[in-house]
Amino acid sequence: MDNPNYVLAVAPARAATLLGLSxxxxxxxxxxxxxxxxCGRRTLIAITDLEHWLRKxxxxxxxxxxxxxxxxxxxxxxxxxx
Numbered sequence: 001m002d003n004p005n006y007v008l009a010v011a012p013a014r015a016a017t018l019l020g021l022s023x024x025x026x027x028x029x030x031x032x033x034x035x036x037x038x039c040g041r042r043t044l045i046a047i048t049d050l051e052h053w054l055r056k057x058x059x060x061x062x063x064x065x066x067x068x069x070x071x072x073x074x075x076x077x078x079x080x081x082x
Contacts, residue, residue, distance in 0.1 A: 009044040
């Protein structure tokens with residue numbers, strides 16, 4: 001921790017930004033899934049707790065599939081011939 005710019009904890013708004021979540025969603029997670037600390041009126045979330053929560057989230061790996069063939073005949077309107 002020789003770096004003076006090293007951050008130990010952040011406010012909820014910054015935590016939401018770092019995780020790519022809305023502030024509303026972050027507040028839903030606080031206490032139940034993400035621990036927080038209070039310093040007077042200020043709420044602080046440790047960076048290590050954010051990293052731990054993120055590591056616990058399942059990863060999503062989607063297999064690449066060939067796109068289905070699309071028939072234009074099914075999408076074109078049918079006209080009666082006179």
